[in-house]
Amino acid sequence: MTSSVHHFLALCSIILFFISPSIAQKSFRPKALFLPVSKDSSSLQYITHVNQRTPLVSQKLVVDLGGQYLWVDCEQAGHVSSSYRRARCGSIQCKLVKSINCINNGTCTVSPDNTVTGTYDIAELGEDVVSIRYSNGYNPGREASGRKFLFGCAPTHLLEDLARGVKGMAGLGRNKVSLPSQFSAAFSFHKKFAICLSSSNQANGGSIFFGNGPYFMLPNNIDISKSLTYTPLIINPVSTAINYNAGEPSSEYFIGVKSIKINGNPVKLNSTLLSINKEGYGGTKISTVHRYTVLETSIYNSVVKAFVQAMANISEVVQHG
Ligand SMILES: *[C@@H]1O[C@H](CO)[C@@H](O)[C@H](O)[C@H]1NC(C)=O
Ligand SMILES: *[C@@H]1O[C@H](CO)[C@@H](O)[C@H](O)[C@H]1NC(C)=O
Ligand SMILES: *[C@@H]1O[C@H](CO)[C@@H](O)[C@H](O)[C@H]1NC(C)=O
Numbered sequence: 001m002t003s004s005v006h007h008f009l010a011l012c013s014i015i016l017f018f019i020s021p022s023i024a025q026k027s028f029r030p031k032a033l034f035l036p037v038s039k040d041s042s043s044l045q046y047i048t049h050v051n052q053r054t055p056l057v058s059q060k061l062v063v064d065l066g067g068q069y070l071w072v073d074c075e076q077a078g079h080v081s082s083s084y085r086r087a088r089c090g091s092i093q094c095k096l097v098k099s100i101n102c103i104n105n106g107t108c109t110v111s112p113d114n115t116v117t118g119t120y121d122i123a124e125l126g127e128d129v130v131s132i133r134y135s136n137g138y139n140p141g142r143e144a145s146g147r148k149f150l151f152g153c154a155p156t157h158l159l160e161d162l163a164r165g166v167k168g169m170a171g172l173g174r175n176k177v178s179l180p181s182q183f184s185a186a187f188s189f190h191k192k193f194a195i196c197l198s199s200s201n202q203a204n205g206g207s208i209f210f211g212n213g214p215y216f217m218l219p220n221n222i223d224i225s226k227s228l229t230y231t232p233l234i235i236n237p238v239s240t241a242i243n244y245n246a247g248e249p250s251s252e253y254f255i256g257v258k259s260i261k262i263n264g265n266p267v268k269l270n271s272t273l274l275s276i277n278k279e280g281y282g283g284t285k286i287s288t289v290h291r292y293t294v295l296e297t298s299i300y301n302s303v304v305k306a307f308v309q310a311m312a313n314i315s316e317v318v319q320h321g
Contacts, residue, residue, distance in 0.1 A: 030189070031212050033144060033187065033209070034133045034134070036205075036206070037198070037205065037206035038205045039206070042163070043161075043164075045116065045162065045166075047063065048061050048208065049061070050132065051131040051143070052129065052149070053081035054083035061167065061170040063172070064169045064170060064288060064289055065172050065286060065289075066173045066174075066285060067113070068113070068171045069110070069112070069151060070170055070171060071112035071168045072151060072152075072168035073155070073159055074155075075155055076167060083147065085126060086107040087107060087150070088107065089102040090108075093125060093150055096150070096176050097110050097125060097177050103122070107125065108124075114161070114162065115289045120158075121155055124153040125152060128151070129149065130149035131144070131146075132145075132183070135209055146183070149182055149186070150177050154168065174249075178251065183210045189210070192210075192212065194215050194225070195207070196208075196215075213225040231256070233255060234255060234283065236280050237250075237280065238276075238279060238280025239280070240285075254283045256274075258271075263310040269302050270298060
């Protein structure tokens with residue numbers, strides 16, 4: 001089966017994201033940062049670890065490619081951070097996430113999604129230290145720290161159905177407060193990242209590189225940025241978050257799939273569904289939170305039918321052989 005969708009979910013396919021041209025370049029800083037990614041074998045979720053807070057805690061997080069920002073469980077016991085700061089209502093931080101909602105002592109809130117269960121809750125917007133490893137393209141180096149890293153401070157129950165031990169989600173979406181955006185702003189490198197998803201449950205099975213390549217992959221140290229196939233990313237002008245402000249575009253990454261081929265033959269489908277409509281429905285997004293490729297019902301039925309037909313030929317050959 002060779003659907004374009006599957007190419008993107010193939011084992012360890014590297015996906016490169018250019019969010020927008022770089023902004024100002026400051027003094028010399030690390031050119032790239034690195035996070036390890038593994039796959040949890042029971043939930044099939046992609047897992048990373050981010051060091052956060054004071055004293056530093058290694059937060060186990062589900063990687064959410066189209067997620068809006070980092071959110072973590074702030075109700076976990078023993079996790080008082082001396083460097084945590086709430087975002088004051090009306091502050092530049094609240095404006096950055098377009099938050100107009102205030103709670104408690106004038107702290108603004110965000111509405112993080114648990115994109116696995118399709119639920120959201122209200123979370124305090126806060127900032128704290130995040131520490132992440134440099135990358136020279138080969139090996140992860142020493143740690144770089146950013147003090148003012150914005151995230152959603154969520155209630156524990158938002159962790160429902162996330163892999164065991166997980167404390168939140170790492171959003172890599174195309175907005176101003178996602179991990180790639182905050183890292184590029186803090187360390188003044190290109191708003192660009194690469195993600196290699198591996199089916200391995202080993203900690204170094206996959207990687208996320210923030211900033212410029214080369215991106216060398218073990219075991220053979222091959223620079224994979226040289227062997228990529230490119231496809232443009234498409235913006236969905238309507239947010240796909242559960243709770244959002246009108247006029248907000250989606251933070252998810254869409255691509256322009258034009259056909260699905262099985263055994264070289266195009267599957268008959270309603271091609272209108274392959275485009276994003278005025279309400280933001282349709283199109284093809286790349287996601288790291290669904291276990292399998294998800295298809296619209298009529299497309300799914302056509303794919304199954306075409307697949308069965310293609311397989312019928314194969315089984316005939318096997319029987320006669
Ligand atoms: C409000 O702020 C005061 C002073 O900073 C603090 O003592 C109090 O605990 C805060 N209340 C809430 C609900 O956060
Ligand atoms: C194709 O899908 C669009 C959007 O759902 C729908 O409006 C249209 O009627 C469909 N066309 C056919 C031939 O089924
Ligand atoms: C089945 O095999 C025959 C003979 O090789 C070929 O002509 C036909 O196109 C195949 N059908 C499908 C659905 O692949």
